[in-house]
Amino acid sequence: MRQYSIFLLALIFCMQAESNMALKELQKMLGRRQAYHTVIVNGKIVSRGEFNMTPEHCNLRYNIMKPIMDKYSRSFTLLDIGSAAGYFAIRSAADFDCTAVMMEQNYQPLQKICEANTDLNNLVFLNTRCDVKMLRCLGDCEHFDVIMALNVIHHFEEKWEACLDALMKLGDNLLIETPVKTTTGSVIGSKYLTQLNNAIQKRGGVILGEVPRWSSPKDPARIYHVKCPSKKLRYTRYDTVNPSAARNYPIESNYEEKFMHKKGQKLEWLKGMNLWTFKILNGTFPSTPVLKKSVLDVFKDDYKDFMIWNLILQGNEVKVIDQDEDWHPSARGLKDTLKALEVKPKPGSAINFY
Numbered sequence: 001m002r003q004y005s006i007f008l009l010a011l012i013f014c015m016q017a018e019s020n021m022a023l024k025e026l027q028k029m030l031g032r033r034q035a036y037h038t039v040i041v042n043g044k045i046v047s048r049g050e051f052n053m054t055p056e057h058c059n060l061r062y063n064i065m066k067p068i069m070d071k072y073s074r075s076f077t078l079l080d081i082g083s084a085a086g087y088f089a090i091r092s093a094a095d096f097d098c099t100a101v102m103m104e105q106n107y108q109p110l111q112k113i114c115e116a117n118t119d120l121n122n123l124v125f126l127n128t129r130c131d132v133k134m135l136r137c138l139g140d141c142e143h144f145d146v147i148m149a150l151n152v153i154h155h156f157e158e159k160w161e162a163c164l165d166a167l168m169k170l171g172d173n174l175l176i177e178t179p180v181k182t183t184t185g186s187v188i189g190s191k192y193l194t195q196l197n198n199a200i201q202k203r204g205g206v207i208l209g210e211v212p213r214w215s216s217p218k219d220p221a222r223i224y225h226v227k228c229p230s231k232k233l234r235y236t237r238y239d240t241v242n243p244s245a246a247r248n249y250p251i252e253s254n255y256e257e258k259f260m261h262k263k264g265q266k267l268e269w270l271k272g273m274n275l276w277t278f279k280i281l282n283g284t285f286p287s288t289p290v291l292k293k294s295v296l297d298v299f300k301d302d303y304k305d306f307m308i309w310n311l312i313l314q315g316n317e318v319k320v321i322d323q324d325e326d327w328h329p330s331a332r333g334l335k336d337t338l339k340a341l342e343v344k345p346k347p348g349s350a351i352n353f354y
């Protein structure tokens, strides 16, 4: 018992030290500037956010979206596209039994923000700028419960509608925030805002609330909820090279339960995303050493198909799936999985690690 207490204290000490170091590095990176959003690290506000992205403003927006997540009595997966400093995903990760996936490429402090949040074990960061093709591939092989696209669709400019349609195929509940008016003419994609707002409503988008726009507080931004009809996967893994392998894997999901139908079996769906998708989309948090440890932790000699694409990333931990057919003997699969974790991919392209 005493040994266990000492071990636990040592672990807490190490985690604290790791968080402090990441926080120091984050502060150094920010210099005298505030972070993009309010930044919360292990429950404490460490930056109030630039522009008007204050704790009050971020809290107001979060509370408009939270009732959708409150509906879940099961664990779920959230994807925040264009997450910037990650306020919304990180708050959700602290409040819910979810895996919170952030996709962003233009805000490098996010890596340190994830590293500093050592109290959370359910954060994932894809260090990627997505295009429409990537969103479509993602919707073909992953199914998210909540997708946040906050002030990001108009960044796709003339491709805004293709982006909206691809977002609607990513999962069940799409939360969109978008400016309403085109008053700030210099803003990227602003000439599409009226069309975008109309298109969201045409697709069944319900206005959850209106908030002052982050960059120009006099203009409103709307937060919509779109319930998406898409309920199937085409691939069981991110597959950019083999369209002939496309199939139909129906997804059955509600706020209490989630299953995938595959080869006549009804399989329980686990929260998180495929570790293979994480690698292909340049996932950088959790770090490779953390992932290697979690892979070694779940490895068993008698697995029949231990491979990177049969591992579900839930944050700092992975879970093993699909071990009922002999494809990759365990030892070889473990070696290849560890090797694949080392590869630095061109985001969106298949990894060739053989």
Ligand SMILES: C[S@@+](CC[C@H](N)C(=O)[O-])C[C@H]1O[C@@H](n2cnc3c(N)ncnc32)[C@H](O)[C@@H]1O
Binding pocket: 037, 081, 082, 083, 084, 103, 104, 105, 106, 107, 128, 129, 130, 131, 149, 150, 151, 152, 155, 156, 177, 214
């Ligand atoms: C206006 S900011 C909004 C940040 C945050 N979602 C919010 O509403 O508070 C738009 C963010 O989307 C990111 N972004 C724009 N296009 C993107 C793309 N194609 N893929 C990923 N992120 C993108 C930008 O880097 C930026 O951080």
